[in-house]
Amino acid sequence: MSNSEKAQVVLRLQGITKRFGPVTANADVSFDLHRGEVIALLGENGAGKTTLMNILFGQYTADEGAIELFGQPLPPGAPRAALDAGVGMVHQHFTLADNLTVWENIVLGVDHLTAPTLKARQVKSRIRDLAERFHLKVDPNARVGRLTVGERQRVEILKALYRDAKILILDEPTAVLTPQEAEALFTTLREAISSGLSVIFISHKLHEVMAISHRVLVLRHGQLVAERATKDTNREEMAALMVGAEVSAPSIEARAAGAPLLSLRAVSTPDQGAAPGLKALNFELCAGQITGLAGVSGNGQAALSDLLSGLITPSAGEMALHGSSPARWSPRAAIANGIARIPEDRHKTGTIADFDLTENAILETYATRFSQRGWMDWGKARAFAESLIKGYDVRCPGPDIRIRLLSGGNMQKLILGRVLEENPDIILANQPVRGLDIGAVNYVHGELAKARARGAAVLLISEDLDEIMRLSDVIHVISEGRLSPAFARGTMRPEELGSWMAGHGFDSHGMDTGAPDAA
Amino acid sequence: MRLEPIEAPSTARRVIPPALAIAATFLVASLLALVAGGNPFAVFGLILKGAFGSKFSILETFNSATPLIFTGLAIAVAFRAKLWNIGAEAQLYAGAVLTVVLGTGALGLPAYLMLPLCALAAMLAGALLLLGPALLKTRLGVDEVVTTLLFNFIFLLFVSYLLEGPLKDPMGMGWPKSARLTPEARLPRLVEGLRLHWGFALALISALVVWVINTRTTLGYEMRAVGQNAEAAGFAGIPVTRVILKTALLSGGLAGLAGFSEVSGLKGALTLDLSPGFGYTGIVVAMLALLHPLGVVLAALFVAAIFVGADSMSRAIGVPSYLADIMLASALLFMVLAILLTKFRLRRD
Numbered sequence: 001m002s003n004s005e006k007a008q009v010v011l012r013l014q015g016i017t018k019r020f021g022p023v024t025a026n027a028d029v030s031f032d033l034h035r036g037e038v039i040a041l042l043g044e045n046g047a048g049k050t051t052l053m054n055i056l057f058g059q060y061t062a063d064e065g066a067i068e069l070f071g072q073p074l075p076p077g078a079p080r081a082a083l084d085a086g087v088g089m090v091h092q093h094f095t096l097a098d099n100l101t102v103w104e105n106i107v108l109g110v111d112h113l114t115a116p117t118l119k120a121r122q123v124k125s126r127i128r129d130l131a132e133r134f135h136l137k138v139d140p141n142a143r144v145g146r147l148t149v150g151e152r153q154r155v156e157i158l159k160a161l162y163r164d165a166k167i168l169i170l171d172e173p174t175a176v177l178t179p180q181e182a183e184a185l186f187t188t189l190r191e192a193i194s195s196g197l198s199v200i201f202i203s204h205k206l207h208e209v210m211a212i213s214h215r216v217l218v219l220r221h222g223q224l225v226a227e228r229a230t231k232d233t234n235r236e237e238m239a240a241l242m243v244g245a246e247v248s249a250p251s252i253e254a255r256a257a258g259a260p261l262l263s264l265r266a267v268s269t270p271d272q273g274a275a276p277g278l279k280a281l282n283f284e285l286c287a288g289q290i291t292g293l294a295g296v297s298g299n300g301q302a303a304l305s306d307l308l309s310g311l312i313t314p315s316a317g318e319m320a321l322h323g324s325s326p327a328r329w330s331p332r333a334a335i336a337n338g339i340a341r342i343p344e345d346r347h348k349t350g351t352i353a354d355f356d357l358t359e360n361a362i363l364e365t366y367a368t369r370f371s372q373r374g375w376m377d378w379g380k381a382r383a384f385a386e387s388l389i390k391g392y393d394v395r396c397p398g399p400d401i402r403i404r405l406l407s408g409g410n411m412q413k414l415i416l417g418r419v420l421e422e423n424p425d426i427i428l429a430n431q432p433v434r435g436l437d438i439g440a441v442n443y444v445h446g447e448l449a450k451a452r453a454r455g456a457a458v459l460l461i462s463e464d465l466d467e468i469m470r471l472s473d474v475i476h477v478i479s480e481g482r483l484s485p486a487f488a489r490g491t492m493r494p495e496e497l498g499s500w501m502a503g504h505g506f507d508s509h510g511m512d513t514g515a516p517d518a519a
Numbered sequence: 520m521r522l523e524p525i526e527a528p529s530t531a532r533r534v535i536p537p538a539l540a541i542a543a544t545f546l547v548a549s550l551l552a553l554v555a556g557g558n559p560f561a562v563f564g565l566i567l568k569g570a571f572g573s574k575f576s577i578l579e580t581f582n583s584a585t586p587l588i589f590t591g592l593a594i595a596v597a598f599r600a601k602l603w604n605i606g607a608e609a610q611l612y613a614g615a616v617l618t619v620v621l622g623t624g625a626l627g628l629p630a631y632l633m634l635p636l637c638a639l640a641a642m643l644a645g646a647l648l649l650l651g652p653a654l655l656k657t658r659l660g661v662d663e664v665v666t667t668l669l670f671n672f673i674f675l676l677f678v679s680y681l682l683e684g685p686l687k688d689p690m691g692m693g694w695p696k697s698a699r700l701t702p703e704a705r706l707p708r709l710v711e712g713l714r715l716h717w718g719f720a721l722a723l724i725s726a727l728v729v730w731v732i733n734t735r736t737t738l739g740y741e742m743r744a745v746g747q748n749a750e751a752a753g754f755a756g757i758p759v760t761r762v763i764l765k766t767a768l769l770s771g772g773l774a775g776l777a778g779f780s781e782v783s784g785l786k787g788a789l790t791l792d793l794s795p796g797f798g799y800t801g802i803v804v805a806m807l808a809l810l811h812p813l814g815v816v817l818a819a820l821f822v823a824a825i826f827v828g829a830d831s832m833s834r835a836i837g838v839p840s841y842l843a844d845i846m847l848a849s850a851l852l853f854m855v856l857a858i859l860l861t862k863f864r865l866r867r868d
Binding site for chain 2: 309310311330332335341343348349350351352353355359363364366367371374375376378
């Protein structure tokens, strides 16, 4: 799209304001989306991106402001209106029925599956046409439950295209994809805009925003703080705009590894439903090192994390801590053996939402440090919570408020403080910065780096390859419960790791960089 | 229309809906009183007078509240830990049966040994009765709502068998009734000359003890953690299964005490009408108290007052005392709705 010609405005938001009690989620947000344009909506968690999209889709009603779609005013609070007018949304969490086939999912909600007028053959051929045109390779007859995450996303996009969507909204679309799959998605999006669709791309991965968008809108605290043509900006400026200040990531200097503190020898664990268990894993965590575990979500990370957390025991193989295998394995044994555990889901696993900060701070150590003969020492517990709040910069009104009222970043800081105060020598950090703003991300990374510097062994599990490559001394890739060899820092390019993430290389241990889906 | 969660409810938001729930309860009762031909103000006035109008009626209300405090506490303790104990009725009868087995002359102990022994045995009986369903829940994932609820009927039939057979009073003229407790096994009167017995004091002490357990002990902390989020509790190393079993023992034990208190303090013998559903009314009491142990005392007094007062009102002006049941049921329904509205806001789309 050239700047000189004014393309048709397909979507116009004017002065959208939405308040939740004292919190203003969106304050006077206005922008236009043009035909054939990709807008990136950038912002930290809680900046108001999701609220804005929920208003567009009628889930919320805006307190002020109006929306126009293709020149027509959009009635507020009517969830079907936006859909019918040609807006398609691909959610971060897919909304597909696992037990139906691809084509059934696509027509679901458009036609009745049993409607006499529904011609399965016509539907399927239309899906095949769309799939071919937009490079969305997927079999219409496949059952959705059997598809990979990348394929499911293609089905979601096809669903929108099948409904003649003219505007496509993608919420964090690459969070669950390998780099190759993400590249394929971008090919699809380019095809879409060249045939006149418009795209709103919600993300906080800056390099993707640079790669795909024409314009970047930055939301901060519910306000539209900046609007830039993508070619006139850069990653540093966007990051600064997002948080409102220049930020610096912690740097990791190379240093020699210490003794192995934890080792797994041919350890296997059973599959957990659809999630694979570990398949004869050999693995070491060494003192003074950050070991990064890269991989697409759902490839055995949960099993490894549960194992080190004490939630499950190996079904085969041997686990050794400080050289000897623990007699009984449980969360308490893990804590007693000096393992700090930062769980993947801080809301469900890491904290108890309706407990206050004090009660959450002592969740792992109440029995050993904050009680005597069955009686709680709340004075000591509260003092401990206060020291965590101070020492780990947890921003909150005090230790007596329920933790659900804290932002994700502050919640994570409390968890971090809770486990680091025990001076652990092994740290399991499972997706420690997912959903956090850049300030909190750097804080968490800084603490992990500090722990490494004082000789702790850190296992960093993440789906964000950037994060893994920036922090790790050693990188493993996990795919379907199998573990790649250890790659030293800086020896692998992202594409090579991506190829392992896609499952290549495990059998031959050769470098198969062929990416079948990349165009 | 849908519900939107409120992150930080204001004081007004937490107080107004429950107040409205009480108002709505009285409104419904007023309408029914009118239908029955009574002036609502007169009806409520008489209920109030019947429950608190004289020293005698006040003590009668306290007496009626006593078993409800015990069962209310039993339910509150269990529900806090998300152990859905619907079997307090059976646990109450188990406590009563043990009291009768030990207290009708089998042991020649003085009162200061006899009473604690009976109380402990009653607690143990109630506790063991809930331990079974709790083990089935933790080991095999069997829904305790079903097991505890259905066990009530089985156990009541068992009590019926006992009263027709092994425990039948030989001097009872053929009535299904146990022998009377010996004087050493009777809880003394709290106030000389009046019916109020030491069970009421024991109930108040129990409420205090439960409150202290909840707020001051590691067990209380563990029970709350398991109830709020068992996954996070387990991840943090809290022994979830053991905590659920301990909760079951405490809950069942409190319900068993209700049986001891009723037999030893009030009735003196076991009959099949010992409890007109105290185990179930305890659920209402616990819910009205928002599962708070001290709130249970207030809720039990409220419920008892309505029942005692309605009886007296009914005798005076002939409006059926079923009004009390309706008030209780509507209070529960409105309160459940009110609790929802303290946490969620209704939005119309």
